[in-house]
Amino acid sequence: MPLDDLTVFLDEHEDEVVEEFRKQVVSEHGHFRGVVHLLGKAMYRLVVGYFRSQISHEDIKQLAYKVAHEGNQAEISIGEFVYSVCLGRKLVLDLFQKGSFPPFTLVSAMIKTNECFDMFLVHAVSQYTTLKDNDLEEKKLFIERSHKDRLTILGQMASSFVHEFRNPLTSIIGFSRLLKEDFPSLPYVDIIENELYQLNYRVSQFLLVSKKGVIHQKKEIFSIYKLFEEILSFLYPNIVDVNAHINSYIDPAFMLNGYRDEMKQVLINIISNALDALHKKAGHKEVVIEAFQNGKTATITIANNGAPISSDFLPVIFEPFFTTKELGTGIGLYVCKEIIERHGGTIMCESSEEQTIFSMKFQGTGLPAKL
Numbered sequence: 001m002p003l004d005d006l007t008v009f010l011d012e013h014e015d016e017v018v019e020e021f022r023k024q025v026v027s028e029h030g031h032f033r034g035v036v037h038l039l040g041k042a043m044y045r046l047v048v049g050y051f052r053s054q055i056s057h058e059d060i061k062q063l064a065y066k067v068a069h070e071g072n073q074a075e076i077s078i079g080e081f082v083y084s085v086c087l088g089r090k091l092v093l094d095l096f097q098k099g100s101f102p103p104f105t106l107v108s109a110m111i112k113t114n115e116c117f118d119m120f121l122v123h124a125v126s127q128y129t130t131l132k133d134n135d136l137e138e139k140k141l142f143i144e145r146s147h148k149d150r151l152t153i154l155g156q157m158a159s160s161f162v163h164e165f166r167n168p169l170t171s172i173i174g175f176s177r178l179l180k181e182d183f184p185s186l187p188y189v190d191i192i193e194n195e196l197y198q199l200n201y202r203v204s205q206f207l208l209v210s211k212k213g214v215i216h217q218k219k220e221i222f223s224i225y226k227l228f229e230e231i232l233s234f235l236y237p238n239i240v241d242v243n244a245h246i247n248s249y250i251d252p253a254f255m256l257n258g259y260r261d262e263m264k265q266v267l268i269n270i271i272s273n274a275l276d277a278l279h280k281k282a283g284h285k286e287v288v289i290e291a292f293q294n295g296k297t298a299t300i301t302i303a304n305n306g307a308p309i310s311s312d313f314l315p316v317i318f319e320p321f322f323t324t325k326e327l328g329t330g331i332g333l334y335v336c337k338e339i340i341e342r343h344g345g346t347i348m349c350e351s352s353e354e355q356t357i358f359s360m361k362f363q364g365t366g367l368p369a370k371l
Ligand SMILES: Nc1ncnc2c1ncn2[C@@H]1O[C@H](COP(=O)(O)OP(=O)(O)OP(=O)(O)O)[C@@H](O)[C@H]1O
Pocket: 269, 273, 274, 277, 304, 306, 307, 308, 309, 317, 322, 323, 324, 325, 327, 328, 329, 330, 331, 332, 333, 334, 356
């Protein structure tokens, strides 16, 4: 057996080659110190075992996994790892040159050595990559989790702050109403009242986002016609400010089954957006409101003839915090969508040079049972 002599030769030179390996690796990569001896010795024993047919492919795989694991723990990069394995291969091949073996023995020894190292490298590198990927995934998960925790705390803080804010606000609104009743000619009370309503509207919007606002609410059957009347009088100062014409075609028999205050918020949001869109427009400014029932489907549309929404923005206007306004929060339409869906309805928007139109459709649970 020509390789028998060679394996004896390998046994005799083990300490010397492993030591040379250790020296070269440590001089290049000082931080390998802890694992280099294990790596050198393991690889060397692997080659010898492979030559003697004492080691199977499965053994090579297991050793590769073990070494990859330790290398990864010692924070050795994959490049440094591959470099040191190739160095080990080179030292073994150099050693063969020093013996006086016939060319045939040398060639088959080189083929076997390469076979063994290649297999070892393939398994080690794939395991190394898996371990690194797992590490990355774990770090990503940790970052996501702590980010989520912070957002939750922030959300809880904001909603409890808004709750605290709402109680005194409600009583100020009540007292300003009493003031108006007792002293009808007192100037500025209307302005104060309107500003307070605006503030209350913003606060309610935040509460709806934090989902705490709906807890105490009950479903009721209410008239959309009356709701629009209330909303248009609430928005009257804005409508005058923008100088917009409101054309409304609302079926007086249109009833909805749901949360009146929430629906009010939706319609205020959409009409306010329409008024914002008309603010800078020259010429005729118009908001057209239509609300009608057709069989088992009820539809509300609110359209304006302001500048269109660009097709890039259209798919994201219902996303939270999307805004193109300097003082916008971008939660208006997000809240609308949540509320409409809570009523079993759908909301969509189409925009062209002629008009931007928001359509809401309700079926089934959003409508009174007698329909
Ligand atoms: N009728 C409309 N015409 C043109 N653009 C609109 C219209 N309605 C909504 N948009 C666009 O959609 C964006 C998001 O609207 P959304 O109501 O969610 O937030 P916002 O109005 O910017 O801020 P907020 O309502 O919180 O004050 C707006 O910034 C605007 O770019």
